[in-house]
Structure formats: C-alpha cells, structure tokens
Amino acid sequence: MYYEIVTSPCYGTVEKVSINRESRIYEWEPLFAIKNMNGQMEVIKMGCSGEVQSLEVEAGDKVIPGMVLAYIQEDILNSGSD
Structure with a gap:
C-alpha cells in the first residue's frame, strides 16, 4: 500500500473538513476548504482514491x-473520474 500526504497550499484557516478518519475518498473529491489570507476559499482535492488513515487538522x-492535513492510504485499483 502507498500513502499520500495531503498538505496545505497556503496560509489560512481550515473552514471545512469534508472527510472523516477511515472514510473512503475518490479522485478529485473535495477534502478540505481553507480560507486563505486574501479571504479566498481554497478547495483541497487529491488525484488518488483510498482510505483516510488520519486527520491532522479540524x-x-x-x-x-x-x-500536513491528512494521510491517505491509496488504493492500487484504478477508480473512475471525469
């Protein structure tokens, strides 16, 4: 199994956590929403699917x-995405 690390791209405040520990995620699914220092909302997504192993923020x-926002245990199987 491979682990992916979800990281913050900016300075800001976590506004929304859309996942739970041990939940399944799919490619390009919104995981977090962060309000950056300019007041813009940044939606955090990943190009992998798998199971959330840990959440590091709330x-x-x-x-x-x-x-680091979260650790994802990546699936080896391909998943569909648009």
Whole structure:
C-alpha cells in the first residue's frame, strides 16, 4: 500500500473538513476548504482514491504552506473520474 500526504497550499484557516478518519475518498473529491489570507476559499482535492488513515487538522485550525492535513492510504485499483 502507498500513502499520500495531503498538505496545505497556503496560509489560512481550515473552514471545512469534508472527510472523516477511515472514510473512503475518490479522485478529485473535495477534502478540505481553507480560507486563505486574501479571504479566498481554497478547495483541497487529491488525484488518488483510498482510505483516510488520519486527520491532522479540524475546522478552525490555522495552517501554513506544506502543513500536513491528512494521510491517505491509496488504493492500487484504478477508480473512475471525469
């Protein structure tokens, strides 16, 4: 199994966490919403599918670029996406 690390692309505040620990995610599904320092909402997505192994942040947490948001155990099987 491979693990993917979901990281923050910006400084800001986590506004929404759309996943739970041990939930299944699919390619390009919204995982987090972060309000950046300019007030813009950044939606965090990943190009992989798998199971959430851990969540490292929750709504209201401050984040910086490169900060780990979650760890995903990636599926080896291909999944469909648009």
